[in-house]
Amino acid sequence: MNMLECRNISKSFPIKRGYLQEEAGSLKALDGVSLSIGKGEVFGLVGESGCGKTTLGKVVLGILPPDGGTVELAAKRTQVVFQDPFNSLDPRMRVSDILAEGLALQGASGGAIRKKLDDITDLIRLPKSALTKYPHQFSGGERQRIAIGRAVLTDPEFIVCDEPVSSLDVTIQLQILRLLKDVRERFGMTYLFISHDLRVIRFMCDRVAVMRGGRIVEEGPAARVYSNPSDPYTRQLLSSILEVRPKT
Amino acid sequence: MTGDKILQIRDLRVSFDTPSGIADAVDGVSFDVRRGESFGIVGQSGSGKTLTALSILKLITPPGRIVSGSAVFNGEDLMAADEDSLRRTRGAGISMVFQEPATAFNPVFTVGYQVAEAVRAHQAVDGRKAKDIALEFLKRVHIAEALKVYHDYPHQLSGGTKQRAMIAMALVNSPELLILDEPTTALDVTIQAQILDLLEEIRKEARLSILFISHDFGVISRMCDRVAVMHKGRIVETGATKDVLSSPEEDYTLELLESVRALG
Numbered sequence: 155m156n157m158l159e160c161r162n163i164s165k166s167f168p169i170k171r172g173y174l175q176e177e178a179g180s181l182k183a184l185d186g187v188s189l190s191i192g193k194g195e196v197f198g199l200v201g202e203s204g205c206g207k208t209t210l211g212k213v214v215l216g217i218l219p220p221d222g223g224t225v226e227l228a229a230k231r232t233q234v235v236f237q238d239p240f241n242s243l244d245p246r247m248r249v250s251d252i253l254a255e256g257l258a259l260q261g262a263s264g265g266a267i268r269k270k271l272d273d274i275t276d277l278i279r280l281p282k283s284a285l286t287k288y289p290h291q292f293s294g295g296e297r298q299r300i301a302i303g304r305a306v307l308t309d310p311e312f313i314v315c316d317e318p319v320s321s322l323d324v325t326i327q328l329q330i331l332r333l334l335k336d337v338r339e340r341f342g343m344t345y346l347f348i349s350h351d352l353r354v355i356r357f358m359c360d361r362v363a364v365m366r367g368g369r370i371v372e373e374g375p376a377a378r379v380y381s382n383p384s385d386p387y388t389r390q391l392l393s394s395i396l397e398v399r400p401k402t
Numbered sequence: 403m404t405g406d407k408i409l410q411i412r413d414l415r416v417s418f419d420t421p422s423g424i425a426d427a428v429d430g431v432s433f434d435v436r437r438g439e440s441f442g443i444v445g446q447s448g449s450g451k452t453l454t455a456l457s458i459l460k461l462i463t464p465p466g467r468i469v470s471g472s473a474v475f476n477g478e479d480l481m482a483a484d485e486d487s488l489r490r491t492r493g494a495g496i497s498m499v500f501q502e503p504a505t506a507f508n509p510v511f512t513v514g515y516q517v518a519e520a521v522r523a524h525q526a527v528d529g530r531k532a533k534d535i536a537l538e539f540l541k542r543v544h545i546a547e548a549l550k551v552y553h554d555y556p557h558q559l560s561g562g563t564k565q566r567a568m569i570a571m572a573l574v575n576s577p578e579l580l581i582l583d584e585p586t587t588a589l590d591v592t593i594q595a596q597i598l599d600l601l602e603e604i605r606k607e608a609r610l611s612i613l614f615i616s617h618d619f620g621v622i623s624r625m626c627d628r629v630a631v632m633h634k635g636r637i638v639e640t641g642a643t644k645d646v647l648s649s650p651e652e653d654y655t656l657e658l659l660e661s662v663r664a665l666g
Contacts, residue, residue, distance in 0.1 A: 202590035323446035323617065325661040350590065353665040394591040396598075396620030398647060398662050 155228060157312055157344040158191040158214060163223035165209055183209040184220070185368035191361075193228070196338065196345045198359030198376065200352055200391070206368040207348045211314045214346060229312035229344070233305035235334075237317035239297030243289040249300055250285040256308040270307055277340075278303040278333065295326035299333065306337055316348045331357055352395050356380055364388045408579055408611045409435040409458070409496075414471030416453050416462055427466065428453050429635035435579065440605060440612040442626030442643065444619055444658070450635040451615045455583050458613075459492050475579065494524045497572040501584035503564035507556035513564075514540070514552030517571045524575040539570040543600060562593035566600065573604065580605075583615045598624060619662045623647055631655045 163184050171178040183206045191197040199207045212218040214225060215232055236242040243252055250271060257267045275282055278299040289297055298318060305313055315334065319327040331354065338345060349355050355362055356376060363373040364385065372385040383389045416428035428450040435441040443451045456462055458473045460480060473480045475496060480488065500506045507516060517536040521527065527535065533552070540548040543566040556564060565585060572580060582601070586594040598621065605612055616622050622629055623643055630640040631654065639652040650656045 202592065325446065325657060328661045328664050357665045390592055394595040396624050398619045398623050398659065
């Protein structure tokens with residue numbers, strides 16, 4: 155059985171106008187999206203801003219109810235890593251509290267939590283002293299490590315990574331992507347990996363779906379989609395990748 | 403003519419006064435931009451590349467300040483120039499395109515008004531002529547409905563069209579040097595490709611010299627003849643783009659390139 159089965163999902167948002175905010179129409183953010191993700195797979199969702207990829211991530215997680223269609227998720231525990239590690243960590247909580255919150259909600263004992271926090275700092279390669287600090291004391295890359303630590307701690311079977319490296323410098327991007335790969339290999343969870351960056355998707359994913367205007371225009375094994383794209387929009391996207399080589 | 407230098411930066415230092423002391427954000431930077439070339443500065447966030455660009459036009463605001471250095475543009479040291487002279491140079495001799503087209507325009511005036519305003523700031527023309535010139539440049543950057551866009555407010559335009567209009571505004575006074583500070587970073591990849599094509603086309607047509615600031619080695623390698631790599635306020639390596647890409651001399655450059663190449 156697959157980890158995720160989406161059938162014909164649609165989701166619209168009202169467009170409001172004027173002082174009274176009257177509904178002037180609606181925007182189809184998702185327009186009949188179907189996809190399935192196998193257990194243990196890293197599934198990439200790529201597209202440009204406004205194509206609906208984040209909305210799909212939210213619908214899959216149950217954060218947003220779809221207007222139509224069905225979502226079947228085999229995971230009991232899900233997690234999410236967001237794009238912006240500056241807004242996704244509560245500035246008034248210490249790192250230890252940020253990390254422990256999910257565990258406490260799962261009913262873990264104080265001793266078990268302390269043990270897990272100790273282990274997780276090794277995994278995300280932060281010193282133990284990080285636990286007593288606040289988010290503002292860390293760089294963007296370190297904050298994203300904390301966000302990943304928080305996601306992994308509750309032992310999720312399925313994680314949505316929504317542009318997890320878009321706000322980071324390239325050298326830090328690579329460290330975070332490698333960490334996400336390590337984590338997945340160690341714990342064997344399934345990723346829905348959302349990004350606008352085709353290079354990041356190629357680095358991370360087994361299969362990929364290309365979204366445009368609320369629809370999936372192409373889907374398949376990453377190697378096939380990148381080497382032999384069938385949709386004109388995918389081809390346009392791929393031709394926009396700037397390889398690092400001297401200009402001709 | 404390539405080889406003749408349009409801009410010479412020597413030992414530029416920019417510091418910030420902070421509660422915990424003085425921070426050197428740009429720490430003794432020197433480079434030349436040759437006439438007709440496209441020169442890139444690549445580095446990660448906080449490396450000082452944008453401050454370097456802003457200092458050339460003396461646009462650094464407190465708590466930042468230019469501590470020392472010279473920026474000789476066509477024989478004139480801009481660091482020693484008075485405000486009047488600087489005002490003539492900004493926009494006419496050297497113009498600049500910023501990263502965020504959404505915030506670079508004033509939201510309460512139409513796009514056309516602002517482009518025409520740039521014309522009138524440097525050219526002795528009446529309103530009608532300024533509008534004609536503005537429209538001509540909006541067309542030159544391939545904005546399909548130039549007249550409509552002229553009367554639109556910035557928020558009515560897509561990011562790509564806004565950046566085209568920004569580029570039009572930067573070109574109306576026929577500058578010799580165009581400073582581009584991450585001009586495509588805020589745009590989707592397909593739009594980025596279009597804007598880079600446009601910049602190449604304009605550069606050839608107008609025989610512009612370009613200083614191109616970016617964190618993206620892909621963009622730099624596509625656009626620049628020579629490149630300087632910045633790290634922590636210093637230029638660690640300068641050379642022909644093809645040489646820097648094929649045989650970087652500094653560890654930091656290698657690290658940057660490996661990070662990009664590891665992603666394919």
